[in-house]
Every structure is written in structure tokens, then in C-alpha cells.
Amino acid sequence: MSRVLELLPAVDVRDGQAVRLVHGVSGTETAYGDPLAAALNWQEAGAEWLHLVDLDAAFGTGDNRERISEVVRRMDIKVELSGGIRDDGSLAAALATGCTRVNLGTAALESPEWVAKVIAEHGDKIAVGLDVRGTTLRGRGWTRDGGDLYQTLERLNSEGCARYVVTDINKDGTLQGPNLDLLRNVCAATDRPVVASGGVSSLDDLRALASLVPAGVEGAIVGKALYAGAFTLPEALAAVAGPEAAA
Numbered sequence: 001m002s003r004v005l006e007l008l009p010a011v012d013v014r015d016g017q018a019v020r021l022v023h024g025v026s027g028t029e030t031a032y033g034d035p036l037a038a039a040l041n042w043q044e045a046g047a048e049w050l051h052l053v054d055l056d057a058a059f060g061t062g063d064n065r066e067r068i069s070e071v072v073r074r075m076d077i078k079v080e081l082s083g084g085i086r087d088d089g090s091l092a093a094a095l096a097t098g099c100t101r102v103n104l105g106t107a108a109l110e111s112p113e114w115v116a117k118v119i120a121e122h123g124d125k126i127a128v129g130l131d132v133r134g135t136t137l138r139g140r141g142w143t144r145d146g147g148d149l150y151q152t153l154e155r156l157n158s159e160g161c162a163r164y165v166v167t168d169i170n171k172d173g174t175l176q177g178p179n180l181d182l183l184r185n186v187c188a189a190t191d192r193p194v195v196a197s198g199g200v201s202s203l204d205d206l207r208a209l210a211s212l213v214p215a216g217v218e219g220a221i222v223g224k225a226l227y228a229g230a231f232t233l234p235e236a237l238a239a240v241a242g243p244e245a246a247a
């Protein structure tokens, strides 16, 4: 396991545009233009990973499959693909883009048998997104309750889930800082790596997340802070690279 926190700049795609939402709520979009331009920008700035989300597929308002495929095709870096991957067809389409791994959310809540099957088939190409308000999971683009975080985590652990992407919805897109207690609690309940998502606002937030690497936090998704110019990606990479980052 890497001792350096991995950073995953986010490109969330809605209606063909790179956007940021607040609390993941449909209709709160701020648009940031062409998703490919955004992704290429993060790649050129030194990203090793891209977190790419099809928000329309997540919300059930269509999809951006062509654009998403094009973005993945143009990346030389690793891509984590999320949004609306819920059955054999959408999983096959997602994996066919050439992405490094996919992130299942709703399916893990509504189709546990299918998720157990695809975890067994695809191993660490599958991560599960645990998107929570408090300790209640949310599915269908974070619009519906989907059960208890820790019960679901126990089930997924026993099924061999390789990795979790943990989002505090109350923090997402707000620049209020990550929920470190939630991340510590999830890390204590699993021996699988955890990718933190939602709320990063500053280099200090990234240093705080880097301090959780020994506990099991492997990476951090960063959206709004990069788009809002709170810091640059090279600054972020430098902040988590040095020995002082984990102090």
C-alpha cells in the first residue's frame, strides 16, 4: 500500500458539461466547461488518477457515455469511473472504456447479489461508493436512503470488496473540510483501502487526510477546491508528498 495519499481530481459530467454540485443535489450545478478540457488540465498538472462521474446516469436523467468514453480514451492516467453502473450492461460499458476501476453505489444497496457476483468476477476493478448522511447510505444519485453504513460495510467486507470510496454528502461540494471522524470510523471497520471524498477545501485538509494513510485512507477525491482555485493541483501534490504531510 502506498504511504503517500493519492489525489483524484474530480470531473463530474452533467448534460455534457463538467460541473460541481452542492451536497450532490441536482439543480445546484456550477458549470466548468468541457469535461475533456478539465480532465486534460488535471492530467497535465500532474494527476495520476482522475475521478470521473456520469451524473446524468447517477440521477437517471440520461447519460454522457460518449463523452465519458472519449475522456477515458484520451487519458494516460488511471481513471475511476462512477455514476449509474448498476447492471451487466452498464458495467460492461464502463469497463469497455478502458477505465482502471469502476465505482458502484446504488447497486451495492439495491442489488447485493449482483454486486457480490461482480466483485468475485472483477476483483479490484470494482470499488463500492459508500455515500452517507450520518450513517445512512444514499443511492439513486444520493436521493434515496439505502440502509446502514456499517451493516453494509460488514456485508461487502465478507464478499471481498477491494476498496471503498466514502463520501459525506453533507460535506460534498461545500468546501467545509472532510469528515475525518467518519473516515476514521470506516477505516476501523474494514481492512480495505478507503478513498475519501467530499469537502476538501485547503492544503491543510489534504495534510489531515494524509495523516490517515496509516489508518487506511489511500486517496482523496478533490473537486470544488480545485475548480474554485483554493489551491493548484501541483500545490496539492506537493502538500501530500513530503514526510511532513504524514506528520
Ligand SMILES: O=C(O)c1ccccc1NCC(=O)[C@H](O)[C@H](O)COP(=O)(O)O
Residues within 6 Å of the ligand: 010, 011, 012, 020, 021, 024, 025, 051, 053, 055, 058, 082, 083, 084, 105, 129, 141, 142, 167, 171, 172, 173, 174, 175, 197, 198, 199, 200, 221, 222, 223, 224, 225
Ligand atoms: O459519484 C457519484 O456517483 C455521485 C452521484 C450523485 C451526486 C454526486 C456524485 N459524486 C460526486 C463526487 O464524486 C464529487 O466529485 C466528489 O465527492 C468531490 O467533492 P468536493 O471535493 O467536495 O467537490
